[in-house]
Amino acid sequence: MNLKSSLCKLLFVFILVFVCNLGGARAQGFLRAEGKQIVNGQNQSVILRGMGLGGWMLQEGYMLRTAEFAGQQHRIKAKMEELIGPERTQEFYNAWLQNHTRKIDIDSMAAWGFNSVRLPMHYNLYTLPVEQEPVAGQNTWLEKGFQMTDSLLQWCKANRMYLILDLHASPGGQGNDTNISDRDPAKPSFWDSEANQQKTIALWRKLAERYKDEPWIGAYDIINEPNWGFQSKEDKNGCAEKDNALLRQLMVDITKAIREVDQRHLIFIEGNCWGNNYNGVLPVWDKNMGLSFHKYWNYNDLSAIKGWLDLRDQHKVPIWLGETGENSNVWFRQAIELVEGQGIGWAWWPLKKLGFNNPLEVPMTPGYQKLLNYWNNKGPKPSADEAYASLMELAENLKLENNLFHPDVVDAMFRQVKSTETIPFGNYSFVKKLTIPAVNYDLGRNGFAYLDKDTANYYISTGGPRTPWNRGTTYRNDGVDITQDSVSKKFFVNHIETGEWLQYTTAFEENKATTGTLKLLVASDTNTSKLTLSVNGDVVKAGMGVPNTGGPKKWKTVTLKNIPLKPGKNVFRVIAEQGGFQLQSLEINVK
The missing domain is CATH 3.20.20.80 (Glycosidases)
Incomplete structure (x- = not known):
């Protein structure tokens, strides 16, 4: 799925x-x-x-990513009319009002x-x-x-x-x-x-x-x-x-x-x-x-x-x-x-x-991005039919x-206001094998489901700068930095700093304890990165070196054996003892 x-x-x-x-x-x-x-x-x-x-009822430029060249709705509309004419522009706005x-x-x-x-x-x-x-x-x-x-x-x-x-x-x-x-x-x-x-x-x-x-x-x-x-x-x-x-x-x-x-x-x-x-x-x-x-x-x-x-x-x-x-x-x-x-x-x-x-x-569409590129003087002018199709696709989205x-x-606006409890991001029950995308760490507060050092923007109080908390500005709205690989389209956690950590709650569907193998898909361009793994609050691997894979998007599997698993709930934490690495996924295997 x-x-x-x-x-x-x-x-x-x-x-x-x-x-x-x-x-x-x-x-x-x-x-x-x-x-x-x-x-x-x-x-x-x-x-x-x-x-x-x-x-x-009222568009603002930043919501359509047109703020640099057309902030007000009437200016956005004028840009569209220049490309596709008044009649088709009105079709777009009718669809916008109907679908939003x-x-x-x-x-x-x-x-x-x-x-x-x-x-x-x-x-x-x-x-x-x-x-x-x-x-x-x-x-x-x-x-x-x-x-x-x-x-x-x-x-x-x-x-x-x-x-x-x-x-x-x-x-x-x-x-x-x-x-x-x-x-x-x-x-x-x-x-x-x-x-x-x-x-x-x-x-x-x-x-x-x-x-x-x-x-x-x-x-x-x-x-x-x-x-x-x-x-x-x-x-x-x-x-x-x-x-x-x-x-x-x-x-x-x-x-x-x-x-x-x-x-x-x-x-x-x-x-x-x-x-x-x-x-x-x-x-x-x-x-x-x-x-x-x-x-x-x-x-x-x-x-x-x-x-x-x-x-x-x-x-x-x-x-x-x-x-x-x-x-x-x-x-x-x-x-x-x-x-x-x-x-x-x-x-x-x-x-x-x-x-x-x-x-x-x-969702951003390739067609609308091409339209933005043209309006920003960074790409060729689309034909009227291409521009119309991309705008109607945006309206459908x-x-x-x-x-x-x-x-x-x-979750942050309702449950987390009243509770420090963490819950799994998805249904992560397993018997023999489970793969969890690293970006699907638990839902919960900072310091409970994850720990990140840069979690919000308070620039009005601090005097600036107005920087994002998630540097990739995608997928999730916590402080955890997430980006997407342009080739594989997979999301991964990057800019992991020393002391930060991510938690993953799973459900082992067996009635007796055992051990398993955990595979972490990592990338790094340094020789100093280290991580620690805890399971159910106990450190099971401490200060393990993360290999230099040759680049921040060159992935390599790190295998940790003899990971203890108990029946039912198991909570994994991946802790950055020394930051500088990226994490794409965790894979748990039980023989």
């Missing part, structure tokens, strides 16, 4: 177990702010554990443990841009966005999950970080245009009117990550802003429009500086309101969230980690443990993209059944 089919099988096991036990979808009542907590209709405290559907998020995606998230979904909305799926309105000052409503939201709400309701509506791209764009809102700097921004502001207010009134009676709509997140210097243009993202008067006024006006038709739904507001600068914004102006903050790439200790805890205490309002992610499994577990320990819910980012540090990964499932990410 190949890697993709193995991971898909594991994914569907996750889903099947959940769906078979799924109860009815009766809501527990509207979520609301009750002092410093979010509660449901039974006055029970609710911790939101959510996932943001980034990349669905479906019921099976929401079923999967519920099975993994999520109880909420954050929908990053692009306004242009709900209404026309102001410059395209047939009558200035009026609003043309588009059914596409509303129908997509209706479908998503039904999937969430079926899974007893709250749906949080998040205006991620406002008319004109709400900040100088143009990618996150698909802003075109050549046109008036949200803040520079009364027409854009009025359209946004009208859109929220329309949404609230449509969903006012839906208790599974968890909240309205009214403006995502404002980042604008109102007092100083040099303060591009509003991080030094002291006043934020226009931001506050616009959010007050949006709230008023919502409350004209909807008195029951919780409203989240976000400060300037990507949601984090609340100077001049507070106190809150509505009794059913919470504060959202966003957290990336900093330490996961109380000092990192002290400012938010202080605001919660001072203003007696709930706080919500409305967006976070894009880091390692270690960072994920730490962050969730931190905020949940303070009674704070969260929404991760994103569910899927071209990249490894999310639950689902959209958006479907969950074509995604790569990363169980280690889900």
Whole structure:
């Protein structure tokens, strides 16, 4: 069974177990702010554990690996139109919107443990841009966005999950970080245009009117990550802003429009500086309101969230980690443990993209890579038919059944938050022979399932650099460095440092103890590498030299004999006494 089919099988096991036990979808009542907590209709405290559907309604360049030449969605779309024309480009976007998020995606998230979904909305799926309105000052409503939201709400309701509506791209764009809102700097921004502001207010009134009676709509997140210097243009993202008067006024006006038709739904507001600068914004102006903050790439200790805890205490309002992610499994577990320990819910980012540090990964195709090479001036121009075919193949790969499932990410976000127990990555039971890919070490925390010295990125706290924890940025999202051989396509562990180790839990299906042989497939270009093997906590081979195989990808088998095996569970650890070698697989043989 190949890697993709193995991971898909594991994914569907996750889903099947959940769906078979799924109860009815009766809501527990509207979520609301009750002092410093979010509660449901039974006055029970609710911790939101959510996932943001980034990349669905709104593409960002880094998710498609186009950030260097086209960060905003409209620029990505223009690149496609140059190659395949407007009609075929629209076909691609129709397929993208259809395939990215479906019921099976929401079923999967519920099975993994999520109880909420954050929908990053692009306004242009709900209404026309102001410059395209047939009558200035009026609003043309588009059914596409509303129908997509209706479908998503039904999937969430079926899974007893709250749906949080998040205006991620406002008319004109709400900040100088143009990618996150698909802003075109050549046109008036949200803040520079009364027409854009009025359209946004009208859109929220329309949404609230449509969903006012839906208790599974968890909240309205009214403006995502404002980042604008109102007092100083040099303060591009509003991080030094002291006043934020226009931001506050616009959010007050949006709230008023919502409350004209909807008195029951919780409203989240976000400060300037990507949601984090609340100077001049507070106190809150509505009794059913919470504060959202966003957290990336900093330490996961109380000092990192002290400012938010202080605001919660001072203003007696709930706080919500409305967006976070894009880091390692270690960072994920730490962050969730931190905020949940303070009674704070969260929404991760994103569910899927071209990249490894999310639950689902959209596979890169050779055709799309050729297209990227052309756009990056590193390859020839494809024909229109070739480009169209590669883009439609990418859209097909958006479907969950074509995604790569990363169980280690889900495990870190839920099970590892509450447990230090390790579990096998796969079913590694055997009688006579077992081969384990080295990259399939146990699922669990650093220091329990593996030990790696570089496990997360904290560059905001440390001042840089922004380096990956897994240098190969593939297969798994732990600190363990993994890469793929370009010829054999097999994954292996590399950059193994002194003191690091990997653990593998197996099940020997015999009723008496015996001994076996362990074969390790290694590669090294040094004469100093050494490893130690422990079995069930006892060292059985210490300080054994790893041969110089002539290169980091020239593989040789190292055989260790007389390895003790007991009936049932056996735990192997491969420990780097002296690093500098690579490990591809372990093979256990019993005569």
